Amino acid sequence: MRLPSPEVRATWPPANYENPETRGPALLIVQLIMLPIALIVLVLRFYVRIRIMGSIDADDWFMVAAALSGTGVTVSVILASSLYGWNLHIWDLKYENLVHNRKVTMAVQALFISATGCAKTSILLSYLRLAPRGSLFRKLAYAIIAFVALYNTAFAIVLFAQCQPTSSYWNILFSSRDCIPEGPPLLTHASLTVLADFLVWILPLPTLYRARLPLSQRIALIVLFSFGGVVVIGAILRLYWIWYVLERTYDITWEGFHLLIWTAVEVHLGVICGCVPWLKSLVKFWKNGGSTAAGYSHNQNGSRSLGKMAGSSKGGKLNAEEDGADFRRDRGAMFRMVSVNGKNLDSNDAYMDLDSNDGSSTVRLDVGAEPVNGK
Template sequence: MRLPPPEVLASWPAPNYTNPQTRGRALIIVELITLPIALICLGLRLYARIHVMGRSEWDDWMMVVAAFFCIGVTTCVVLAYTRYGWDIHVWDLTFDQMVAGRQVSFAAQALFVPATLLAKVSILISYLRLASKDSWFRRMTSDPVTSYWNLMYTQRDCVSELATTMSQAITTAIADFIVWVLPMPALYRAKLPLAQRLALITLFSFGLVVVVAACIRTYWIHYVIEETYDVTWYGFQLWMWTAVEVQLGIICGCVPWLKSLVKFWRNRNVITDLTDKSNPKAGRSRFDGRRATMPKGGTVVRLDSHGTRSTNEDRRPTIDKGAAVEMEKKREQEREREMEMQMQRNRGGAEYVDLESGSGEYLDTAPQTLPPDTPGLAL
């Protein structure tokens, strides 16, 4: 924020401390919607990785740390909005509000960098699965640091706020674009059916929304710092897109991992429906709705509406448990197969198990082949 020259100060209207014009509640609504969605996506990702897939990696916990910084950014934005007038004109602020608001802004900028950095690094670490195999803190923005929020300092040595924030914003937008486009060639060349490849590319393409948010944020940084002195009024847009960029980064980094969770829930619901004895529809044929039982020989016997066997079906004796017994056998076989695959992975073998088809066969480990724990592929 620049200290306005006298002619700009003279053009401002008289301050209205009692009933100032406000921007409305759009900022607080965006913050309180996007942050819970980001945290829910993160929780589902951890559940899918730890409970469903049985393991977690560095990128998962790096995203958790990024979420903590994201919460800090959101807290600063909400605090500045509710307490320090970051939704009203700057001439309607008291001096104490202006100083406190700048302090909160300083803290938010300090938290924003690690939040976006860790989210991007987490996504880049996830991309590794697509492959075949002066002082850093001494340089401050202002000297003394307090002169950043106290504009009345007569002797202050500050780096150009426009240069530093614009360079950071442009770098972030470029990095967002690189992170978004980086896995596309590997996904396109992957030895997968075309429909599956397109589905994966679509999942990863959600990152384009983050690129758009970063570009909009870059515009508002330039406008707030260079084009206006009414930073609290127009900074409303800047803070809103800052929150959107940070939280969408976490959401987009978690979305590709949720496919395995959806498949897990879907398969569990199918098994529950077929084995639930209290469900009157359990064991019914999905084609004609008539009850079917499974005989010892394995032939399905259909019963007509009077409870007698159809004349064109095998008349061998039936058993009462029917499809439930068969499903229980399949579940046991599936558990044994999963244990064998887990033992194979623990032995450090070079082969990858085809978890998508569940066949238990080994896949070709050519550079274009995706390992089974690729985001969006693992069950």
Template sequence: MRQPPPEVRASWPAPNFTNPETRGPALVTVELLALSISSIFLGMRLYVRTRVVRSNLDWDDWLMIAGAIFGVGVTVCVVLASSKYGWDLHIWDLTVAKMVASRQVSFAGQNLYCTAGSLVRISIFTSYLRLAPPGSLFRRLTFVGIAASALTNFAFVVALLAECRPFNSYWNLSRYPIDCYNETPMLLAYSAIAALLDLFVWVLPLPTLYHLSLPLSQRLALVTLFGFGLVVVIASCIRIYWCYYVLEETYDVTWYGFHLWIWTAVEVQLGIICGCVPWLKVLFRLWRTGETVIGTSGRGSQTNGQRATATIGSKRGTAVRMDTLGGKGESIDLERSSAGGVSETELCRPTHWA
């Protein structure tokens, strides 16, 4: 945290520790609402996987659950920061005890935010492996995204722990001089890399989805579903602006950090929501048409190492052959369900990025 020069301190009003000006409950309301919505979307995703498709949870599901747990930690830090530790007050209205606590919760929140965002991105990249044919450019780029997300998270956490010597100097304001590096380059660099990774997550599957062997309307619908990731990119960019403003443009960091805290937690929750949206296509179609869905996406049901799924529900009583996801053209026969034949394939073998 930058120390304000004497002339800036002299311009501050007298501290008000009894009835200070506050930001109100807006931050807590937004954070709890975002957490509730993301939890609902995650719950619906897990319901589709376990009850509708009737398959075991896979790596991308467990990674998303882990990301959601860390996301809860981010929200808890935001709520504590706003309601107890002065991140809704002007900096001059904070007691020394609140200043120390606010720095501690900031330290914890940054670590949780970084890990939560990385796990969500890795979960989405892992789900792309179902679409990526073996040996394709799409598959190689997906592994690049996984590695970049993991390494960025590791590097940021290490850098944050090494920022001050000892690291508790980050919040121990009684130590003078404070032996800490300038945190601005590190935080802005990580924010920019995170935004680029969010953009990569959004753009990577679009060519493959658009070139699927499906009617144009269905391809556009899939592109739209996966395209919800654009809102995460927008949230990341807004967070970069507030990160720069809080670090470089103001010394009233707790008052203007209000905006940074909002976009920090909202970005994580939006990532979880967008990572779950593509799975809800099956659920919404079931509610609309009453179809029955069977899946062969469990671990013991694979062809050429890749998974196949299909929706069943047509009244014609016929079967269909569907290319395996990421396979090399092999097909499988899907038996009739009690409701009849096959209405459409969920996903077909990609023909792009080969």
């Protein structure tokens, strides 16, 4: 935190402790709208995973950690805004409130690391269900997971070690205060967060672009990835406001309002974007009256479709025959191999199944698909 010089403080108006100007309830409204939405879609995600899929995997638990950390962010912001003056001008703050303010600031930064890091990791682990083993997509997903873990861990260490003793982070008038400049680590972390959000957003786009999907699914994916774009925009705006608060103003509690708005957007929208894809499976499940059974269908576009297959989706192998076809699946994943008359088909070219995580599966086989690997 930059301390204003006596010349700067001389330009401030007199402190108003009785009836200070405030930012109003906008920040609380944003937090209290986005947090319940994030928690609701998380609960629905777990309903799908337990009731329909019959299993819970690592990506689900990472999303729980993200949602819990996001809840901590909201609680901290409400506490600081209501009690410690995060919605006031800095000249209307008493020193003791500024100390509490700094404590909450450190807590929010730590919770932000956990929330965004876990949300990205959860989404990337979910991507692995779309990625064939040994594919570039899969390797890039693992690389980005490692990148997210490394830069967040590094910043967490810097956050708690930047001041000696640590309490001098909030005791800004401490006589033996020894702190590194606060700006460079914050700006570096925010910049890397923008990069990570962008990478997570664009990583599946080439695979989905090549997929042969109905128009309705394409529209749904466009809407979903638009939300991902909002996360990226929110991260960019958060970076801007970090820079502004650190370098362009001493009224950090007043101008920090914008920073906290975009922090809420990034934290909670990350959870929402990571959980919304599961809701499609839930809608289909409810439309079928809680059943995963259906029949066969033949499409007019020259492809054959095996309708939804009844049975447990808890794991193992599902076998169904249509014109000599044999379908095998991994637990909770897409079909990784399709063989017709004993010949393996290239899964990227022959079909794309985005509905297999609802406890049933639809596989579309294009007539005339070419075998791969000479089999």
